[in-house]
Amino acid sequence: MVGQRVRTRFAPSPTGYLHVGGLRTALYNYLFAKKMNGVFVIRIEDTDQTRKVEDAQKNLIKTLEWAGIIADESPEHGGNYGPYVQSERLDIYAKYCQQLLEDNHAYYCFATHEELEENRQLQIKQGLQPKYNRKWLPEEMGGSIPSSTIRKKLDEGVPYVIRMKVPDYVSVWFEDIIRGPVEFDSATIDDQVLMKSDGFPTYHFASVIDDHLMEFTHIIRGEEWLPSMPKHLLLYEFFGWEPPKVAHLPLLLNPDRSKLSKRQGDVAVEDYVRKGYSNDAIVNFVAMLGWNEGEGSEQEVYSMQQLVEKFSLERVGKAGAIFNVDKLNWLEKQYIKSRSAEKLIAVIKPLLLTELENKESLMPRETIVSDEYLAKVIELMRERVGFEHEFVTFSSYFFFEPDSYDEEAVKKRWAVDTTDLLREFTAILDSLEEFSAENIEAHLKEFVAPKGLKAAYLIHPLRIVTSGVSFGPSLYHMLEVLGKETVIRRIMKGIEKITFPV
Template sequence: MSKVRVRFAPSPTGPLHLGGVRTALYDYLFAKNHGGDFVLRIEDTDTARFVEGAEEYIMEALEWCGIIPDESPKHGGKFAPYRQSERRDIYDRHLVELLKTDYAYIAFDTPEELDEIRNEFEKNGEVFAYNYITRNRLKNSLTLSKEEVEQLKKDNVPYVVRFKMPIDRVLNLEDIIRGNSAVNTNTLDDKVLIKNDGMPTYHFANVVDDHEMEISHVIRGEEWLPSLGLHYLLYEAMGWEKPEFAHLSLILKPEGKGKLSKRDGDKFGFPVFPLDFKDQETGAISKGYRESGYFPEAFLNMVALLGWSPANDRELLTLKEMIQEFDLYKVHKAGARFSKDKAEWFNQEYLKLKSPEEVLIILKELGGDKFQNYSDEKLLKIISLMKERATFVQDIYTQGLFFFRSPTDYEEKAVKKAWNESAAEIISELCAHLDKVEKFEAEDLKNSIHHFAESKSLGMGKVMMPLRLALVGELKGPDVPDILEILGKEVSLARLQNAVNNIS
């Protein structure tokens, strides 16, 4: 195999979708597994759909994920420029060569004329296609004389360049993921290669750029499978060696049929973009994984397994381990169903793997001045207790809010379950008992509470449930002695007394 070179070539027409991240990741893993290069190329020839800021968003999203290109508009490289809008002279040069062959022609049909023909076909119950049957009846360089064509060009009549699809040829198509297939050229239409503004369409620019940039493998979504025959023939027309192709399956919505969309994210409450994206027209913000509290390594791990299984069905892999194990031949043909629960599970597992010190840094960044009155020692104790229960770092604060604020009210169901006529008396006596504990630490507090319950001939539930309710405001949280230690004697006893005074 010659040097592996792959490219991720998004259009700056909006935010990067989860499926786009997966394509970029598989490109990156494949390249690095083979000691090759990963190229980021911006395909911005669709000026009508161009979105301001989308290119910057794409590059920032890939950097957050840790998918760093070897070559890109930002990083440069020997095949620059890496924006298609800056490669016009390259396309023009190759177009001249293509028009010398029998694989392309100029078409002067206006959109209105084509719509009129399309309507006629529909009236007869037929579907119009600009192809080997119809092209000889339309306004193009195949039906017009050379003089007529030159005059129309001289008069600045707009035209497009179309690919001339061969008649009745069977193309044998090869795909690393999907195996071999065949297509008859009679089923394919004559696609536009150059638009009437002189800019190339995806098909022409894509093939020219992949050739010019020495791309060895094209890894892209299955929506490009119908174009594979055309791309094969474009390589043939230009006399170039084609790359190997691999078409990835869809990422499916959590329920039902179809591709995962932003609408699914809105419906089920999860992001479909790596970073927040603001719509410049409406001002609406689409939530991203970064801003939702996901670790980039957890997000990337989750994305990697949407269509690929490493050896021994391992689920937690570092980027380095993914690179070592990745194999395009093991990428699944079937669509991969997205699961919000699984995405959260990955983040939870990565949170467990982080040290309390690592989490403290993130928590303080998220909390701003919330924690300015708390020592790192106390915060580290809280993190150690809450980390295993949390899905996101911010959960440590929201789920452990009782460490930072005394309860002002008490959950109704918890009160009915834990607080009866004798509870106030038990907590009052326990308050006096705990006031005598000199070493206010979890182990001593645990023993002291046990001794108190035994001395009063009470089951532990009779003591611990109202005690937890008094401290937390509801029946949740880590072990009560741990809560008492972190709150300290003064705060703990004040909460117990407050419960006695306020729970009826």
């Protein structure tokens, strides 16, 4: 493989939605390939037909492309190494399995499920690691079964699987890019099933065959596959093939350091998409689950291009990576703060139009859906929202009349003279030719000063009647954006609904 162009792959099974761990694996393979001017491939591993979910393959590809991870070769894009779906490659696996049988590296096994389970339970009682007992190992491979018995079973159509024959008393060693040297004793390795009774290969067999034929130079995958490496390396040895370089990524952990699982929270990327997280934030977050740029770097927000430029497998740690949603939330806010108004409008406007289909607004529709108006809302609210959709939901008073008023705020801020003061100040607002934040602020201060009042005495009630809530951006700028007509209408409506004593 010396001098060969880097080729990496992400090989998911179509059994459901893409897990965040799967997204990280895909991302690291993609980043490494692009960093090395190589090729990134998607291969679908559907050899376990019992777990296959309809449309899962389409959803997996869709989620990856949403994240900006576009394959150079895949079932959708094609390529010179296809088919890229394992169920379409069965004749290939059968050919190579036959070669192993002929070379005495594999054998037929006719053991029933009941026999296998009985043997497993017996070994557990004896304190042994459960392994196949090689009952069907043929004589020519050191077993006790005559070849005539095997031929008879085959002629009778008795169901069978094909197992690999693991060599006795050998050490299997390899160099992991992340973990360094790793060694296994063959005594711990089971005679792995290569071909199942339904004619489909197991993951272990199909994966090795495809990784070789598709000429992958690097296999980057999760730590959970580390125990499978000796089986895979033995297969490479049986065929006389050079194995690719490997890197096993650290586990993803919950904050309590337990393994990330569905029982303790969302693990599907789709869950986070539905909640409103952007692809930028999710990709940035997932990239840092195990990788960091190194000492001296304080950068935490990365574009995809920056990740490609800076990524290296040598900077991926061995220890489990903590999945901290607080960090993801922080990243989402950073992207909202830095994202252009144009990009935010492209997301916000469709959400607002959907809301307007179900909810009436007293404000001119052409005004509130205009880019100019939305840009003003964005500038006022971008520091206050955590998700893009909150520009509409959290800031609904910029588009719709308040349905209610914060009861606690009213009790705290509404005094015996509040209604009269608001009426008086409304007349002043109505007379303003320039309805700007600066002008509103100046006139409010001029209005309260002779009465011996502080501006806050009127600011809080004004915010309540115009927005329905007790918090938000600068009141004066909020009123300017809402406009004179809307502000006066809401004040008058508010003082009609709110009476003292509250």
